[in-house]
Amino acid sequence: MANNAVTVILGLIFWIVVARYYSKAEVGWGNAVINAISLIALFSRLGLDVALIRFLPKAEKPVEMINSCFTISGIVSLLLAILFVAAVDMVSPQLGFINNDARFPLAFIAFTVVWTLSGMIDQVFIARRRADFVLHKNTIYSVLKLILPFFMVLIFKSFGIVSSWGIAVGIGFFIALFLFLPRTLRIYRVRPRIEFGIIKSLWNYSFKNYFVTLFAAAPIYILPLIIVNRLGPEQSAYFSIAWIIAIALYIIPMGVAQSLFAEGSHFEDTLERDVRRSYKFIFILLIPAIVLLLVLGKWLLLAFGTDYSKNALMLLRVFTISGVFVGINSVYYTILQVKHRIRELIVIAGFITLSALVTSYFITPTVGIVGAGYAWAAANGIASVYVLISFKWLR
Secondary structure, eight states: OHHHHHHHHHHHHHHHHHHHHSOHHHHHHHHHHHHHHHHHHHHHTTTHHHHHHHHGGGOSSHHHHHHHHHHHHHHHHHHHHHHHHHHHHHHOGGGGGGGGSTHHHHHHHHHHHHHHHHHHHHHHHHHTTOHHHHHHHHHHHHHHHHHTHHHHHHHTGGGHHHHHHHHHHHHHHHHIIIIIHHHHSTTOOOOOOOOHHHHHHHHHHHHHHHHHHHHHHHHHHHHHHHHHHHHOHHHHHHHHHHHHHHHHHHHHHHHHHHHHHHHHHHOGGGHHHHHHHHHHHHHHHHHHHHHHHHHHHHHHHHTTOHHHHHHHHHHHHHHHHTHHHHHHHHHHHHHHHHTTOHHHHHHHHHHHHHHHHHHHHHHHHHHOTHHHHHHHHHHHHHHHHHHHHHHHHHO
């Protein structure tokens, strides 16, 4: 939770700094590129990040498991990033500027690989019950991210936002890899290798969770891409700031759910007790945060500029109220993961994602960016009704 708080607060300050030094179009493009990198990283992890939390605590060969997962995900992310750069004009024409400078595609590919592995190493720390190292790593990355935009704007212009973010991610990751990980697992050594026997033992669980992870996280990265392609970079900038603030709110239930997953993987016999505690913890934090954001959202957006407050306030309020549904759904996701009820989880996550994305694609040109908020709230609200009914049957 401390990691999430630091990441969110410093992340918001980063976007405030960026909004002051870059144009609205550059903010929209920069956020869209970062989301494209994050989406490729999501595909590249192949569900192995979830499998690490579930199986690393009791692994007979933990070093080989970690290195194998890192190697496979790194190779996949490299190939997908190259493919994206080659096809960017067709996949997302608004991001075609990536190929305007020879440095940009190389940086894009490098940042994608590093971001993929950075997410994997977080799961290793959580699986080993050393979330304090996640906090240290992401604090380093978040602080560096605040300093770099002042220099990158002079060197990379519109790509400066992405470069600031990517360089900070890289420094944080390598510190974690060579300093923190050996302290978590004393026998650990960095050795790119693939133990196919280990991967085979993880694959059935990780492959199913791969689709869950894609469905659950895809809206975070695809919605900004839909907005930038349907409404242009300026509207994307307004959407992105409201979306970033909303994700900061959602980190409360997501962080608790992730910790619940780690604990449930260690001690499944106490899952029912831990679920009750998780819900209490989530809503003790979430409800005051929602009220505070509804009251102060206008002034928070003013920190980015008057245009952001004027154009993104309604969207932010819709996203904020949706936090209740995200809180209900996130813990239920974790129960299904621990209990290996992956098919049900795929159906729920798939419904939310496809409903939100398809509806957003068709209604935003008419309704504007707030249409994406309505689509997101409706999809999560319907899923929450199902979850509450399911809890009744579980009891």
